[in-house]
Amino acid sequence: MRRAWFHLCAGLIIGSLVENGGMPPVARAAEEDARNTIRGTVQNQDLRRVGQVVIEVKDQEGNTVTTAVSDAAGEFTAAVPAAGTYSVSAVQDTYRSEYVVLQIGAEAPRPVALTLTNTRDVALEVVSPLAPIQYKASSETYSVSRKDIEALPRGNNNELHDVLLTIPGATYGSLKQVHIRQDHANLQLRIDGVPIPETVSSTFSDVISPRAWERADIVLGGMEANVGNKTAALIDVTTKSGTKPGFGSLQMFGGSNRTVNPSFEYGGTVGEKFRYYILNSYVSTNRGIEPPTLGHSIFHGQSERNQTMFRGDYQHDNTNNFTLLFLNSVAKYQIPTLPGQTQNATITGLLPAGFSAAPSERVDENQKEQNQYAHLVWRHDVTANQFFSLAGYFRHTRATFKTDPLNVLAYVPDEAEPFSAGSQDRTAYSGGLRLDYTYVQSKEHLIKAGFQVDRTQAINKTRLSTFLDDGAGNPTGGVIGLNADNRLIGYRQEFWIQDQWTPNDQWTFNLGLRGDVIQYTRDEAQLSPRLGATYKANQSNVFHVFYGRMFTPPNLEAISFAKLNTAGTKAAPEDTTNIAPRAERAHYFEVGSYHALSSWATFELTGYYKLARNLSDAGQFGTTPLLNYFAFNYGWQRGIDGALKLQVMDNLTARLNAAWGQCKGYGLQSGHFLLEAKEIGDINSPGGVFCDHTQMITSSALVSYRLKERTTFSGQMLFGSGLRTAADDDAKTNSTHSQSYTVFNTSITHVIPLPWEGQKFLIGFDVVNLFDQKYYINRGEGSIGLGVSHAGMPRSFFFRGQWFF
Numbered sequence: 069m070r071r072a073w074f075h076l077c078a079g080l081i082i083g084s085l086v087e088n089g090g091m092p093p094v095a096r097a098a099e100e101d102a103r104n105t106i107r108g109t110v111q112n113q114d115l116r117r118v119g120q121v122v123i124e125v126k127d128q129e130g131n132t133v134t135t136a137v138s139d140a141a142g143e144f145t146a147a148v149p150a151a152g153t154y155s156v157s158a159v160q161d162t163y164r165s166e167y168v169v170l171q172i173g174a175e176a177p178r179p180v181a182l183t184l185t186n187t188r189d190v191a192l193e194v195v196s197p198l199a200p201i202q203y204k205a206s207s208e209t210y211s212v213s214r215k216d217i218e219a220l221p222r223g224n225n226n227e228l229h230d231v232l233l234t235i236p237g238a239t240y241g242s243l244k245q246v247h248i249r250q251d252h253a254n255l256q257l258r259i260d261g262v263p264i265p266e267t268v269s270s271t272f273s274d275v276i277s278p279r280a281w282e283r284a285d286i287v288l289g290g291m292e293a294n295v296g297n298k299t300a301a302l303i304d305v306t307t308k309s310g311t312k313p314g315f316g317s318l319q320m321f322g323g324s325n326r327t328v329n330p331s332f333e334y335g336g337t338v339g340e341k342f343r344y345y346i347l348n349s350y351v352s353t354n355r356g357i358e359p360p361t362l363g364h365s366i367f368h369g370q371s372e373r374n375q376t377m378f379r380g381d382y383q384h385d386n387t388n389n390f391t392l393l394f395l396n397s398v399a400k401y402q403i404p405t406l407p408g409q410t411q412n413a414t415i416t417g418l419l420p421a422g423f424s425a426a427p428s429e430r431v432d433e434n435q436k437e438q439n440q441y442a443h444l445v446w447r448h449d450v451t452a453n454q455f456f457s458l459a460g461y462f463r464h465t466r467a468t469f470k471t472d473p474l475n476v477l478a479y480v481p482d483e484a485e486p487f488s489a490g491s492q493d494r495t496a497y498s499g500g501l502r503l504d505y506t507y508v509q510s511k512e513h514l515i516k517a518g519f520q521v522d523r524t525q526a527i528n529k530t531r532l533s534t535f536l537d538d539g540a541g542n543p544t545g546g547v548i549g550l551n552a553d554n555r556l557i558g559y560r561q562e563f564w565i566q567d568q569w570t571p572n573d574q575w576t577f578n579l580g581l582r583g584d585v586i587q588y589t590r591d592e593a594q595l596s597p598r599l600g601a602t603y604k605a606n607q608s609n610v611f612h613v614f615y616g617r618m619f620t621p622p623n624l625e626a627i628s629f630a631k632l633n634t635a636g637t638k639a640a641p642e643d644t645t646n647i648a649p650r651a652e653r654a655h656y657f658e659v660g661s662y663h664a665l666s667s668w669a670t671f672e673l674t675g676y677y678k679l680a681r682n683l684s685d686a687g688q689f690g691t692t693p694l695l696n697y698f699a700f701n702y703g704w705q706r707g708i709d710g711a712l713k714l715q716v717m718d719n720l721t722a723r724l725n726a727a728w729g730q731c732k733g734y735g736l737q738s739g740h741f742l743l744e745a746k747e748i749g750d751i752n753s754p755g756g757v758f759c760d761h762t763q764m765i766t767s768s769a770l771v772s773y774r775l776k777e778r779t780t781f782s783g784q785m786l787f788g789s790g791l792r793t794a795a796d797d798d799a800k801t802n803s804t805h806s807q808s809y810t811v812f813n814t815s816i817t818h819v820i821p822l823p824w825e826g827q828k829f830l831i832g833f834d835v836v837n838l839f840d841q842k843y844y845i846n847r848g849e850g851s852i853g854l855g856v857s858h859a860g861m862p863r864s865f866f867f868r869g870q871w872f873f
Contacts, residue, residue, distance in 0.1 A: 206578045526624045685700065757800065
């Protein structure tokens with residue numbers, strides 16, 4: 069019986085093999101699927117693989133038969149319905165690849181390599197539909213293209229912080245700082261794949277202008293294992309590069325607040341292998357730093373800044389590319405003053421004979437900043453499924469704050485509290501090496517690994533002017549000088565490995581592990597798992613969950629001076645405890661979803677919770693924009709944010725973001741000598757305190773409408789429920805919030821085609837704070853580390869003209 073059954077089965081199998089050309093039906097079907105599947109990769113001209121690119125497959129009549137989206141390794145697959153001739157191309161914003169023609173027939177088609185190049189701007193824009201939702205990353209990703217930036221009021225004349233305020237959960241904290249998801253700064257800026265070292269100043273936007281961006285992918289939470297050090301958000305910027313034929317523009321922007329901003333950019337090629345892009349921008353305004361006064365009456369607020377950028381790409385061959393990037397920024401700021409302050413009679417009586425204090429609006433404090441950054445990157449394709457980038461980088465940053473000692477001392481409000489007038493000179497040198505390696509093991513496994521080593525040297529020179537203390541809290545004698553020069557050298561090492569495992573079309577698991585080791589004021593280390601899962605219910609609905617350990621060391625560049633001997637003087641802190649700041653260690657949880665509501669609407673919703681030891685924070689202690697770091701023993705951050713994108717018609721687009729969040733800290737871990745005794749008491753109280761950068765409700769919106777192809781109207785809304793403060797001197801620190809505000813900005817631009825090929829001229833008119841709402845970004849007193857108020861920009865008018873050639 070068994071033998072008969074065996075012969076029957078064998079006969080059926082042999083018959084099936086003969087009928088199907090000697091192959092089992094399952095294998096036969098797999099072979100047919102392979103023959104009808106187009107596979108390939110998408111890359112930039114510098115060999116960087118590009119994810120979230122739309123792949124279009126068209127038949128001989130030009131009809132689109134299918135589309136696909138490239139993954140994080142730039143790979144894609146697209147199945148066609150039948151044999152025939154097809155063309156394949158990739159599209160992303162203003163970039164498009166060449167068309168590749170394939171014959172689908174008896175054999176599986178060869179893999180396709182699509183290289184994106186910039187399309188030349190013309191007066192008639194081609195508007196693509198909304199980008200597809202991502203379905204493999206266990207994070208919330210928000211993309212900002214060059215056209216998104218140009219659609220904002222003021223266009224590409226916006227600074228980094230202006231652009232970041234258009235993403236979910238971004239709160240403005242003055243001094244060009246943006247707090248995302250209730251973190252104090254903690255932002256990682258990558259330029260063309262290389263993380264930029266920290267600056268000694270808070271004005272990070274001095275380094276890279278959005279004018280030079282081609283696009284930016286902003287990752288909020290849910291970080292992969294290759295993201296460390298700063299983890300609140302990753303701003304991954306792809307800069308402009310040269311094209312053939314070349315492109316350029318000359319622009320003049322200016323208007324209210326004595327603003328003058330000329331800029332120039334050009335990108336081109338030399339021969340067949342070298343591409344370059346250059347940019348220079350100069351801006352002068354009297355609102356370089358937000359003043360403590362409402363309206364247009366600004367005292368001592370003039371500033372100027374010059375930015376230069378150069379990028380060069382050398383394509384050695386099809387597998388090797390070298391990129392050199394250089395950034396330079398030099399800025400000078402006057403520190404805005406508050407008029408009408410009353411001189412302190414006790415202190416003026418101790419100042420040198422013959423000195424007469426100037427009016428408070430004429431106190432002369434200034435800050436100068438310099439930032440230079442360069443990197444050299446080698447990108448190499450080892451094989452079709454293995455590639456890496458090796459980057460060496462260097463950065464110099466310096467900020468020099470000069471006080472007006474006698475005039476500052478004359479206006480000390482309360483001589484019973486600690487006080488001084490101080491100048492600081494901070495310098496930092498950072499350099500390092502980073503390797504990013506990617507291996508596409510199979511369609512199920514995308515493996516990333518790498519390391520980064522970094523050395524930073526920070527130098528801080530401090531000069532204080534104050535008085536001796538008579539033992540009862542009163543100043544006595546003449547003005548004395550206290551000096552201290554400190555130098556810190558720190559090292560950081562990072563290692564990571566991650567597998568993006570996609571067992572089937574619905575599930576993706578992001579499994580990562582990273583190690584961090586630092587030698588700063590302390591030696592610390594942490595091994596951090598990063599675990600995420602993504603479920604694609606269908607093409608329109610994707611859900612993700614994430615858990616990760618985070619390790620955030622304090623900025624070596626901003627660790628406060630600690631060797632200054634102030635004992636027996638009025639500069640002595642109320643609490644002399646001096647504990648070196650520790651690295652923040654946190655558990656991070658996130659749950660989110662993406663929804664394609666229709667072909668013209670997408671929606672993102674994300675909730676997060678962060679539980680941290682040594683919760684990091686920073687404050688502006690004094691009038692200088694230079695920040696000093698302190699930390700709570702522990703704390704938490706939580707919130708929820710949503711983002712809606714609409715492509716209502718080809719000429720009408722809109723975006724809307726809304727977020728709710730909180731941050732609270734308990735107990736003081738470090739920075740005692742920076743804070744007042746009352747603040748320390750409130751922090752150490754059982755209920756802790758809200759973080760000063762907390763804003764519970766934040767929202768933004770943007771609408772853009774194009775009329776008759778060449779005229780565009782844009783409107784923007786920014787809402788904030790207000791940063792934390794105290795109701796009065798007796799109330800608990802950060803126990804309430806500043807007044808809420810809603811700002812509306814608008815613009816109109818018109819493109820004039822010029823008679824020369826490919827050239828056009830854009831004219832624009834912009835209004836910021838259309839309804840002239842008068843508001844304070846923060847109120848200074850009543851919060852931690854914010855002794856100076858900062859007011860928002862009043863209604864302001866700007867004009868721009870830009871020649872594209």
